Amino acid sequence: MKPADAGKTPHLPHILVVGGAGYIGSHMVKRLRRAGYQPVVLDNLSQGRRDAVGPAQLIVGELGDDSVLDVIFQAWPIAAVMHFASYIQVGESVAQPATYYENNVSNTVALLRAMVRHNVPRFIFSSTAAVFGNPDYVPIDERHPKAPINPYGHSKLMVEQILGDFDAAYALRSCCLRYFNAAGADPEGELGECHEPETHLIPLVLQAASGRRAAITVYGRDYDTPDGTCIRDYIHVQDLCDAHLLALEGLLDGAGSSRFNLGNGAGYSIDQVIAAARRVTGRDIVVLDGPRRPGDPARLVADPQLARDVLGWTPQYGDLDAIIAHAWAWEQQYQRWGRGLLPHAGPAANAASMLASDGGERRRQDRRA
Numbered sequence: 071m072k073p074a075d076a077g078k079t080p081h082l083p084h085i086l087v088v089g090g091a092g093y094i095g096s097h098m099v100k101r102l103r104r105a106g107y108q109p110v111v112l113d114n115l116s117q118g119r120r121d122a123v124g125p126a127q128l129i130v131g132e133l134g135d136d137s138v139l140d141v142i143f144q145a146w147p148i149a150a151v152m153h154f155a156s157y158i159q160v161g162e163s164v165a166q167p168a169t170y171y172e173n174n175v176s177n178t179v180a181l182l183r184a185m186v187r188h189n190v191p192r193f194i195f196s197s198t199a200a201v202f203g204n205p206d207y208v209p210i211d212e213r214h215p216k217a218p219i220n221p222y223g224h225s226k227l228m229v230e231q232i233l234g235d236f237d238a239a240y241a242l243r244s245c246c247l248r249y250f251n252a253a254g255a256d257p258e259g260e261l262g263e264c265h266e267p268e269t270h271l272i273p274l275v276l277q278a279a280s281g282r283r284a285a286i287t288v289y290g291r292d293y294d295t296p297d298g299t300c301i302r303d304y305i306h307v308q309d310l311c312d313a314h315l316l317a318l319e320g321l322l323d324g325a326g327s328s329r330f331n332l333g334n335g336a337g338y339s340i341d342q343v344i345a346a347a348r349r350v351t352g353r354d355i356v357v358l359d360g361p362r363r364p365g366d367p368a369r370l371v372a373d374p375q376l377a378r379d380v381l382g383w384t385p386q387y388g389d390l391d392a393i394i395a396h397a398w399a400w401e402q403q404y405q406r407w408g409r410g411l412l413p414h415a416g417p418a419a420n421a422a423s424m425l426a427s428d429g430g431e432r433r434r435q436d437r438r439a
């Protein structure tokens with residue numbers, strides 16, 4: 071199987087993209103549109119950006135709101151759901167577990183129940199390497215024991231388990247895609263990563279390169295790795311989108327439920343990432359040394375063989391410099407235009423008036439309270 075390409079017959083099915091205004095979800099929405107699908111986005115804008123959705127349908131609303139979900143499933147013939155919406159910060163999940171279990175688990179169950187109510191039988195879930203906890207071995211394959219070490223990882227593993235039960239009880243077929251470290255940006259420069267607050271290494275290193283922040287702090291130099299810094303498997307957001315498209319095609323073709331680890335299968339240390347960023351940007355980057363960040367495993371590297379064999383997935387951006395180059399182009403756009411003033415920003419064609427409930431700012435305030 072190959073990912074559906076631009077130019078393929080238009081008007082493929084409607085796909086509900088929950089969290090489609092966020093970093094990975096917005097790239098997926100663009101990819102779906104290019105492939106001829108009709109994405110419908112549900113996002114509460116607690117992190118996502120209205121302009122990142124482009125001309126796709128945007129419903130501003132809560133994932134766990136039955137009335138919103140019922141209206142969406144009645145309004146559009148949704149063939150499958152892609153679920154990107156969750157809270158994603160490991161440290162915050164330790165401090166606020168209730169918030170994480172509520173949003174990542176309870177609200178997801180509400181979505182799944184709505185799918186069962188409306189006979190929508192296909193689901194693609196954004197899972198994470200965090201379901202494995204501190205790995206017993208690397209590269210990590212799908213058989214590796216699941217032992218999360220924080221509420222974020224637990225919440226994702228719970229949903230994986232719930233999906234197994236929904237398959238058995240309701241024939242809801244699902245594909246869990248466990249991303250390792252999502253990175254990079256739309257090669258066309260329209261979309262990229264802009265979490266608030268940003269906690270991910272590559273965007274922070276590039277903010278230090280652009281001058282948006284003074285320095286990057288390396289969290290620990292005493293790990294059992296060749297240079298003492300943590301090793302991660304960085305996977306380009308476009309490659310993640312390709313995997314989703316393949317998973318979607320599989321489910322539409324009648325495939326059963328499945329779970330895949332998504333990474334390049336190559337690990338880079340923090341020092342290697344900083345060196346690559348210096349190479350790509352040509353800028354000096356000030357580096358500070360800090361203590362370990364609690365809960366960071368020394369090494370997380372995927373074994374992506376199953377996704378290659380079963381989905382036919384071939385990542386295009388295995389080269390760290392290419393991943394960083396796209397993220398750097400995005401950082402420079404941000405420098406030029408600022409948040410909310412990007413060149414592609416325009417009035418979102420959305421159904422917000424139908425279901426107005428812009429809980430975004432309220433959510434942000436709740437979480438900071």
Ligand SMILES: NC(=O)c1ccc[n+]([C@@H]2O[C@H](COP(=O)([O-])OP(=O)(O)OC[C@H]3O[C@@H](n4cnc5c(N)ncnc54)[C@H](O)[C@@H]3O)[C@@H](O)[C@H]2O)c1
Nearest residue numbers: 089091092093094113114116117118133155156196249252
């Ligand atoms: N970024 C990574 O490296 C990474 C790695 C592994 C897994 N993941 C998973 O991938 C998914 C997407 O990650 P991301 O980096 O794009 O995150 P993101 O925060 O940029 O996107 C999540 C989106 O979901 C929305 N959202 C959150 N709660 C919602 C709710 N209750 N109702 C409606 N919308 C809601 C947010 O507004 C945001 O637009 C997440 O589920 C995350 O756990 C990400």
Ligand SMILES: O=c1ccn([C@@H]2O[C@H](COP(=O)(O)OP(=O)(O)O[C@H]3O[C@H](CO)[C@H](O)[C@H](O)[C@H]3O)[C@@H](O)[C@H]2O)c(=O)[nH]1
Nearest residue numbers: 158198199200250251269270271274287288289300363366
């Ligand atoms: O300012 C920083 C930020 C990060 N790091 C280090 O860089 C590495 C990568 O950190 P990220 O925060 O970019 O990514 P994580 O590996 O912590 O987290 C990623 O993988 C997790 C699974 O383990 C979750 O899925 C999460 O959403 C996803 O971003 C870690 O060793 C971290 O300690 C620094 O040294 N300085």
